[in-house]
Amino acid sequence: MDRIKEQTSLIFRFVHWPLIARILVIIFVINITFGFLIHYIEPAEFPSIFDGIWWAIVTTATLGYGDYVPVTVTGRSLAIILILFGTGFVTTYFVSLAASAIATQNDYLEGKVDYRGSEHIIVIGWNERVRETLRQINSMSNKPLSIVLIDSTLEKNPLHDQNVHFIKGNPCYDQTLLSANVKSAGFVVISADQSKDEVQADMNSVLTLLAVKGLNPDVYTIAEILTSTQVINAQRAGADEVIQTNMFTSYVMTNSMMSNGMSNTLLTMLDQLKGSKLKYLEVEKDMIGTTFEKLSNQMLQKKILLIGIKRRGDTMVNPPLYTLIQADDCLLVIKD
Incomplete structure (x- = not known):
């Protein structure tokens, strides 16, 4: 039997x-x-x-x-x-x-296969801003980057030939984020949903941010927020950086009206694939205690233009020349 x-x-x-x-x-x-x-x-x-x-x-x-x-x-x-x-x-x-x-x-x-890698970049949402962002970071890197794209509206991977792994689903759901292996991710970038109005898009971004931080509190997150009223909520939800797209656009338009042609200059400075670029540099030991003026002259000899200091989260552009450099400062420079 x-x-x-x-x-x-x-x-x-x-x-x-x-x-x-x-x-x-x-x-x-x-x-x-x-x-x-x-x-x-x-x-x-x-x-x-x-x-x-x-x-x-x-x-x-x-x-x-x-x-x-x-x-x-x-x-x-x-x-x-x-x-x-x-x-x-x-x-x-x-x-x-x-x-x-x-x-x-x-x-x-079609985005139905889970991602198993680690230290990858997760990009949530799909639009022309995301396309350009991925183009730039892929062009800048000396080695292939591991990128996971999450979107609920796409039918197929739009960048399957560019080492981008696609996950189809709602990023507010834990299962979708787990399919992208968010617990092992290095960065998460949340783009505003272009199919919703600004308020709904921001609420969706904050909700997604909460889901991401709930699964991986230590992952570095960058969230795009369209309305100023939701910036504080994004920060409360744990965003390491908040990009206010509409504010950036407004500032560029204002500068272009005050100084004609300024938009092209700003775009060139921010374009990581063209000419000189805005960057943050860490303070070296021999720089501590040096005045802003002296350090500026020293860096000019290396073809680096020092234009400001980031100190405890606040950025000072063109500070007083007698300002002393501190160990925890970051130097805002323009360099090749």
């Missing part, structure tokens, strides 16, 4: 194996069985069991080398049965393998 139960359990488990695995096992069983049979039917033509198995594999694969051929009626009848059944299973196996490969590729394109 126990043996019957055990056999039934084995059959039940086998039936629930993946189709490709089941077909492969059946092919092996057929080849080994027919290899044994042809050896015992024609021992002169097939001196060993291995020779029989070799003949069965070659026959089912429709290669037909001809080095081993049955000569008796019984042996040839066995070969006919092997060709009819074995070749069918082999063909089914390769068709299933190809179909599985295509299905897997489609799953990758």
Whole structure:
């Protein structure tokens, strides 16, 4: 009774194996069985069991080398049965393998495959700002970056040829973030949803931020906020940086009206792929206690223009020349 139960359990488990695995096992069983049979039917033509198995594999694969051929009626009848059944299973196996490969590729394109890497960059939302951001960081890096894009509106990965892994889903849901392996991410960038109005987009960004920080409190997050009233909420939700897109645009427009052509200058300074760039540099030991004026002259000799200091979260542009550099300062510079 126990043996019957055990056999039934084995059959039940086998039936629930993946189709490709089941077909492969059946092919092996057929080849080994027919290899044994042809050896015992024609021992002169097939001196060993291995020779029989070799003949069965070659026959089912429709290669037909001809080095081993049955000569008796019984042996040839066995070969006919092997060709009819074995070749069918082999063909089914390769068709299933190809179909599985295509299905897997489609799953990758459609954002249905989880990401397993670590220290990657997660970008939430898709728009032209995100496209340009990804283009810039990929161009700046000397090695391929691991980037995961999360979006609920896209049907397929828009950047499948640029080493971007796509996850389709609502970023407010834990399961979507876990599929992107947010617990092991290095950065998370949250872009405002362009399909919603500004207030709804900001509320969605804050909710997404809460979900991200709930799963990985230590990940560095950058959130795009459109309305000034939601900036404080984004900071409360744990955003390490808040980018106020509308405010940036307003400032650029104002500067362009006050000084014609200023927008192109600002864009050039912020473009990481063109000319000199705005950067933060850490203070070195020999800089501590130096005045802003003296350090500016020293850095000019290295073709670096010092324009400000970031101190305890506040940025001072063109501070008084007598300002002393402190150990925890960051230097705001323009350099190549």
